[in-house]
Structure formats: C-alpha cells, structure tokens
Amino acid sequence: xxxxxxxxxxxxxxxxxxxxxxxxxxxxxxxxxxxxxxxxxxxxxxxxxxxxxxxxxxxxxxxxxxxxxxxxxxxxxxxxxxxxxxxxxxxxxxxxxxxxxxxxxxxxxxxxxxxxxxxxxxxxxxxxxxxxxxxxxxxxxxxxxxxxxxxxxxxxxxxxxxxxxxxxxxxxxxxxxxxxxxxxx
Amino acid sequence: xxxxxxxxxxxxxxxxxxxxxxxxxxxxxxxxxxxxxxxxxxxxxxxxxxxxxxxxxxxxxxxxxxxxxxxxxxxxxxxxxxxxxxxxxxxxxxxx
Numbered sequence: 001x002x003x004x005x006x007x008x009x010x011x012x013x014x015x016x017x018x019x020x021x022x023x024x025x026x027x028x029x030x031x032x033x034x035x036x037x038x039x040x041x042x043x044x045x046x047x048x049x050x051x052x053x054x055x056x057x058x059x060x061x062x063x064x065x066x067x068x069x070x071x072x073x074x075x076x077x078x079x080x081x082x083x084x085x086x087x088x089x090x091x092x093x094x095x096x097x098x099x100x101x102x103x104x105x106x107x108x109x110x111x112x113x114x115x116x117x118x119x120x121x122x123x124x125x126x127x128x129x130x131x132x133x134x135x136x137x138x139x140x141x142x143x144x145x146x147x148x149x150x151x152x153x154x155x156x157x158x159x160x161x162x163x164x165x166x167x168x169x170x171x172x173x174x175x176x177x178x179x180x181x182x183x184x185x
Numbered sequence: 186x187x188x189x190x191x192x193x194x195x196x197x198x199x200x201x202x203x204x205x206x207x208x209x210x211x212x213x214x215x216x217x218x219x220x221x222x223x224x225x226x227x228x229x230x231x232x233x234x235x236x237x238x239x240x241x242x243x244x245x246x247x248x249x250x251x252x253x254x255x256x257x258x259x260x261x262x263x264x265x266x267x268x269x270x271x272x273x274x275x276x277x278x279x280x281x
Contacts, residue, residue, distance in 0.1 A: 004277070009204065013204040087210075
C-alpha cells in the first residue's frame with residue numbers, strides 16, 4: 001500500500017463517517033423546526049380567533065411532544081456515533097431549551113417579562129452558533145437575522161402577530177436540517 | 186532516514202477502522218462494518234488485531250435483546266495513528 005493510498009483511505013473514511021453523523025443530526029433540526037412551526041401557527045390562530053392570549057400555555061406542549069420524539073429518533077440513530085461537532089450542536093440546543101423553558105415558566109408563573117424578545121434573541125444565537133460549528137454561512141446569517149430581526153420585530157409588533165417570528169424560526173430550523181442533509185450527502 | 190510505518194496500521198481495513206474511530210467517541214460493530222465496507226468475518230479479525238495491539242478497546246453488551254459490540258480508540262491508538270499520519274506526510278514530502 002502506497003503513502004498516497006493510505007492518506008486516501010484516512011481522508012475518505014473520516015469524511016464519510018463525519019457526513020453520516022451530521023446527516024443524523026439534521027433529523028433533530030427538522031423535528032424541532034416542524035414542531036415550532038406548527039405550534040406557533042396553532043397558538044397564533046387560536047389567539048387570533050378567540051382574542052385570548054392564554055393559548056400561549058400551549059408552548060409547554062412543545063417539550064412534552066418534542067423530547068419523546070427526539071428520544072425516539074435518538075434510539076433509531078443509536079448505531080450512529082457522536083463526534084465533536086454533533087455533541088456541540090446537541091449541547092448548544094440543550095442549553096437553549098433549558099433557558100427557554102425556565103424563562104417562559106418564570107414569565108408565566110412569577111415575574112412577567114418580554115418572553116418573545118428574550119427567546120428570539122437566544123434562539124438566533126443558538127442558530128448562529130450551529131452555523132459556526134457547521135462552518136456554514138447561510139445558517140450563520142440566518143441565525144443572526146432571526147436574532148436581531150426578531151428582536152426588532154418583537155419590540156415593534158404587539159399581540160399574536162409576534163408569534164409569527166417563531167413560525168419563521170421554525171422554518172429556519174427546518175431549512176437548516178435540509179441544508180445539512182444536502183451539505184453532508 | 187524515514188520513520189518505519191506501523192505494520193499494525195499499514196493495512197487498508199485496520200487503517201479505515203482507526204480513521205473512523207479517531208473522529209468519534211465510540212462506534213459499534215455494524216457502523217464500522219458499513220463505513221469500512223467490510224465483511225463481518227474480516228472486520229472481526231482486524232478488530233482483534235487492533236485490540237491485541239492496545240490500539241482500540243472493545244466492549245460487548247446488549248442493545249435491547251441484540252448483542253452489541255462497541256469499539257473505542259485508546260490513547261495509545263490515537264498516538265500511534267498520529268505518528269502514522271506524520272510518517273506518511275514525511276514520505277509524501279520526500280517524494281515531491
């Protein structure tokens with residue numbers, strides 16, 4: 001075996017394995033993207049037609065539905081190992097989830113605060129970080145625009161229309177999943 | 186004088202297995218088989234050789250009711266792999 005052939009084996013197997021792992025991670029982006037899009041639209045429509053903001057409590061259905069489904073995908077993906085990038089992506093979004101869930105709970109049950117503004121900023125940040133980890137400029141820019149544009153939108157728009165920024169966020173997550181599927185084909 | 190290439194790593198399948206394991210925490214047998222494009226028998230033999238050299242650690246367990254073999258690169262394996270890559274680079278530079 002020549003030195004060139006050895007290096008070719010190393011680079012091919014390493015890259016193919018990396019692609020397989022990141023294609024596996026794409027499924028989680030798609031899952032949360034679909035869930036966020038659907039739930040934000042459902043709450044928007046219910047709030048819009050009834051005039052009651054209480055429908056926002058339905059946000060708590062998101063982790064209730066999402067985590068078991070994510071666990072199911074994880075179980076299905078069990079044969080696929082983790083590398084540094086897939087672990088970091090998981091960590092970034094776990095931290096985002098912890099912040100979002102805790103702050104929403106505090107806002108609903110203890111101290112009222114502008115939850116949309118806070119969550120859209122940290123979501124944009126998490127998306128941006130994902131783009132940095134994946135070395136993908138469209139994802140970085142998408143995350144930046146979601147965070148900054150979403151913050152401005154949240155300050156200017158009142159009522160149920162604010163929820164549409166999360167619909168856009170959901171679509172962005174879905175697109176990120178598709179980009180990853182294509183990038184690591 | 187060029188460094189001698191590690192004979193344990195200087196084999197297509199063993200090198201492929203080590204390249205996969207160098208980039209992940211651990212990988213199971215079926216994943217290695219698929220990624221390396223190997224047969225179960227051949228892969229088992231090569232995994233035994235890498236284990237005997239102390240380059241990988243193998244753990245046998247169960248996934249539900251199915252047996253599951255998990256492989257992980259050891260510190261010695263990672264060092265040997267890095268040395269092997271460095272040696273290859275030297276060979277390639279000299280041949281330019």
